Amino acid sequence: MKLILAVVQDKDANRLVDALGDKDFKSTKLSSTGGFLKEGNTTLMIGCKDDQVDQALEIIKENCSHREQMVAPISPMGGNADSYIPKPVKVEVGGATVFVLPVDSFHQF
Amino acid sequence: MKLILAVVQDKDANRLVDALGDKDFKSTKLSSTGGFLKEGNTTLMIGCKDDQVDQALEIIKENCSHREQMVAPISPMGGNADSYIPKPVKVEVGGATVFVLPVDSFHQF
Amino acid sequence: MKLILAVVQDKDANRLVDALGDKDFKSTKLSSTGGFLKEGNTTLMIGCKDDQVDQALEIIKENCSHREQMVAPISPMGGNADSYIPKPVKVEVGGATVFVLPVDSFHQF
Numbered sequence: 001m002k003l004i005l006a007v008v009q010d011k012d013a014n015r016l017v018d019a020l021g022d023k024d025f026k027s028t029k030l031s032s033t034g035g036f037l038k039e040g041n042t043t044l045m046i047g048c049k050d051d052q053v054d055q056a057l058e059i060i061k062e063n064c065s066h067r068e069q070m071v072a073p074i075s076p077m078g079g080n081a082d083s084y085i086p087k088p089v090k091v092e093v094g095g096a097t098v099f100v101l102p103v104d105s106f107h108q109f
Numbered sequence: 110m111k112l113i114l115a116v117v118q119d120k121d122a123n124r125l126v127d128a129l130g131d132k133d134f135k136s137t138k139l140s141s142t143g144g145f146l147k148e149g150n151t152t153l154m155i156g157c158k159d160d161q162v163d164q165a166l167e168i169i170k171e172n173c174s175h176r177e178q179m180v181a182p183i184s185p186m187g188g189n190a191d192s193y194i195p196k197p198v199k200v201e202v203g204g205a206t207v208f209v210l211p212v213d214s215f216h217q218f
Numbered sequence: 219m220k221l222i223l224a225v226v227q228d229k230d231a232n233r234l235v236d237a238l239g240d241k242d243f244k245s246t247k248l249s250s251t252g253g254f255l256k257e258g259n260t261t262l263m264i265g266c267k268d269d270q271v272d273q274a275l276e277i278i279k280e281n282c283s284h285r286e287q288m289v290a291p292i293s294p295m296g297g298n299a300d301s302y303i304p305k306p307v308k309v310e311v312g313g314a315t316v317f318v319l320p321v322d323s324f325h326q327f
């Protein structure tokens with residue numbers, strides 16, 4: 001048994017929980033802020049068997065990897081939106097910091 | 110030294126903290142949601158000596174076990190409460206998911 | 219690799235995060251309440267290399283140790299503030315409860 005602690009961005013958390021659930025991984029969300037990632041992150045606790053760790057890590061990687069997105073900037077308030085074409089800007093999103101912890105024993109009551 | 114992480118239902122959390130405190134176990138509550146249990150759960154961190162783990166698990170089991178409760182359904186809004194006897198319904202409550210983690214060292218400042 | 223879980227008072231948490239950051243330690247805050255310390259505490263997760271644990275503990279000790287402070291009591295509502303000199307009272311603040319956990323593996327995506 002292992003306990004995986006994954007710190008991910010809020011925006012990726014629900015997709016990750018769903019993707020983990022599709023493969024029968026149960027997870028619990030802890031609210032967290034700052035530090036490893038920019039503001040607005042979530043820490044997921046995922047319990048799994050030793051031989052499922054690689055699969056769980058793969059799912060985290062697929063759903064939360066650090067990546068760049070092109071985002072259309074918001075038109076300035078009161079600006080004339082017709083007068084210019086806003087250029088999309090590149091922003092960095094996602095990323096996951098993951099600790100795999102050994103577990104002495106696991107119980108369900 | 111061990112660190113026990115127990116995910117329990119919100120409604121059981123305070124009773125558990127009290128029961129643990131009665132036996133001199135200190136615990137810290139982390140707010141958590143979803144996953145191992147239905148919405149509205151709490152993750153408790155409990156630090157204890159190796160030979161106290163069984164006692165702590167027993168207290169968690171006594172206070173948070175999965176169980177069924179008979180609940181009187183709420184009368185429908187605007188219904189005539191005299192006109193029928195509401196049947197109590199069975200609901201599942203409680204449950205605990207518990208990880209016992211090894212601890213390298215413990216410090217208090 | 220180790221994972222340090224430090225439960226500290228809310229009022230000390232931001233100073234600790236800054237002090238850790240100055241030495242390139244990254245941390246994530248989990249909201250927590252009660253138990254190890256009085257109400258209003260924060261649990262910090264700090265990941266670090268084995269040979270950095272002592273330095274991290276030293277920073278926690280410097281910023282969060284249990285200590286006594288002299289605090290000017292608030293004048294009673296509607297009281298005549300001129301009529302007496304309020305005596306400062308001693309209050310206990312701070313304190314940290316710290317678990318150093320072994321880590322099987324660490325990943326960043």
Ligand code: NI
Pocket residue numbers: 066092
């Ligand atoms: Ni980048």
Ligand code: NI
Pocket residue numbers: 175201
């Ligand atoms: Ni059942």
Ligand code: NI
Pocket residue numbers: 284310
């Ligand atoms: Ni004292």
